[in-house]
Amino acid sequence: xxxLPYIVFGSPIIDGDARAAVDKxxxxxxxxxxxxxxxxxxxxxxxAGSRFALATSSCTAALHLAMVASGVxxxxxxxxxxxxxxxxxxxxxxxxxxxxxxxxxxxxxxxxPAAIAAAITPRTRAILPVHFAGRPAPMDAxxxxxxxxxxxxxxxxxxxxxxxFKGKKIGSLSPLTCFSFYATKNMTTxxxxxxxxxxxxxxxxxxxxxxxxxxxxxxxxxxxxxxxxYDVIFPGFKYNxxxxxxxxxxxxxxxxxxxxxxxxxxxxxxxxALAGLxxxxxxxxxxxxxxxxxxxxxLVRDDARVSRDELMTRMHRRGIGTGVHYRALHVEPYYRExxxxxxxxxxxxxxxxxxxxxxxxxxxxxxxxxxxxxxxLNEILG
Ligand SMILES: *Cc1c(COP(=O)(O)O)cnc(C)c1O
Numbered sequence: 001x002x003x004l005p006y007i008v009f010g011s012p013i014i015d016g017d018a019r020a021a022v023d024k025x026x027x028x029x030x031x032x033x034x035x036x037x038x039x040x041x042x043x044x045x046x047x048a049g050s051r052f053a054l055a056t057s058s059c060t061a062a063l064h065l066a067m068v069a070s071g072v073x074x075x076x077x078x079x080x081x082x083x084x085x086x087x088x089x090x091x092x093x094x095x096x097x098x099x100x101x102x103x104x105x106x107x108x109x110x111x112x113p114a115a116i117a118a119a120i121t122p123r124t125r126a127i128l129p130v131h132f133a134g135r136p137a138p139m140d141a142x143x144x145x146x147x148x149x150x151x152x153x154x155x156x157x158x159x160x161x162x163x164x165f166k167g168k169k170i171g172s173l174s175p176l177t178c179f180s181f182y183a184t185k186n187m188t189t190x191x192x193x194x195x196x197x198x199x200x201x202x203x204x205x206x207x208x209x210x211x212x213x214x215x216x217x218x219x220x221x222x223x224x225x226x227x228x229x230y231d232v233i234f235p236g237f238k239y240n241x242x243x244x245x246x247x248x249x250x251x252x253x254x255x256x257x258x259x260x261x262x263x264x265x266x267x268x269x270x271x272x273a274l275a276g277l278x279x280x281x282x283x284x285x286x287x288x289x290x291x292x293x294x295x296x297x298x299l300v301r302d303d304a305r306v307s308r309d310e311l312m313t314r315m316h317r318r319g320i321g322t323g324v325h326y327r328a329l330h331v332e333p334y335y336r337e338x339x340x341x342x343x344x345x346x347x348x349x350x351x352x353x354x355x356x357x358x359x360x361x362x363x364x365x366x367x368x369x370x371x372x373x374x375x376x377l378n379e380i381l382g
Pocket of ligand 1: 159
């Protein structure tokens with residue numbers, strides 16, 4: 001049996017800085033939502049080029065809050081892609097609105113603007129693009145459609161902290177952009193998220209909806225400024241991030257650029273080393289964009305010796321964890337049954353979902369580990 005340690009898919013770097021920051025927060029008077037969260041919000045807004053950044057307990061919470069704060073509700077339709085994680089569509093459904101899937105493009109795996117335009121009805125309220133795998137969605141085309149039909153744009157940037165589109169940071173473009181700090185994401189606080197916006201009124205609403213509908217947060221109530229009363233003005237949710245989590249995130253923000261460079265090198269090595277195998281490799285990023293290199297996803301072609309699932313089993317036996325991002329949402333039982341979708345309705349998303357596998361891509365991987373992954377793929381597929 002292989003004596004080498006298992007390569008855990010999506011394993012994050014947790015270094016001495018993160019450990020020291022958690023220790024310091026634990027030793028302070030405050031571990032809940034307080035000064036570290038506020039500091040993370042300020043620094044994240046600077047990074048994203050947005051006026052406001054509001055921390056949340058997850059990107060799922062961020063997406064739900066974005067929908068609620070902008071008044072999306074029953075009777076509304078929100079257009080999104082089936083090539084995403086279920087949280088994207090569930091955030092729409094939780095408001096009582098209807099998720100309207102449109103297909104993605106086969107090469108970029110991001111939402112197809114022509115399909116968005118074709119799906120607009122008088123009930124359409126918003127478009128929810130996903131920066132899939134870290135590749136920016138075609139925001140110029142999406143913005144043009146939104147402007148023409150007066151639609152809201154909410155971006156799912158769970159994969160896209162480092163993304164840029166035509167010289168602009170993702171997070172600065174749309175009314176609302178949602179980020180994830182989940183354990184496998186490019187920046188992680190174990191669980192956590194962020195919403196960016198340039199709209200002061202939306203920022204205020206998100207803050208209140210995200211903390212019980214209360215007009216002042218706990219730090220404002222209990223800090224050394226003295227106790228202050230609050231009013232409950234909405235029936236809100238509890239979606240706040242903790243200082244404990246934020247203190248980890250604060251140590252990672254300055255390292256994201258360095259980590260992205262490492263991700264880019266691993267990506268380039270895969271592209272070169274896997275070119276001869278029966279795999280469809282990811283398209284190069286479009287000019288004028290920064291790809292966040294969150295996932296390296298390949299399609300196992302039909303002429304390969306093994307299926308996608310068999311490939312994953314054999315990689316696992318060699319001590320290498322892989323992932324599937326994603327089986328198309330419209331074929332998952334809930335969406336298929338409740339919303340009546342058929343697999344062939346979105347052929348690109350369906351084909352990707354049946355053939356895709358994600359290889360490990362984190363800055364934590366050593367060169368030797370990357371070569372081990374390549375050698376395993378050569379053995380299985382070559
Ligand atoms: C991870 C992810 C989410 C949800 O993020 P959480 O922080 O885990 O709630 C939403 N959308 C996409 C595309 C994701 O990958």
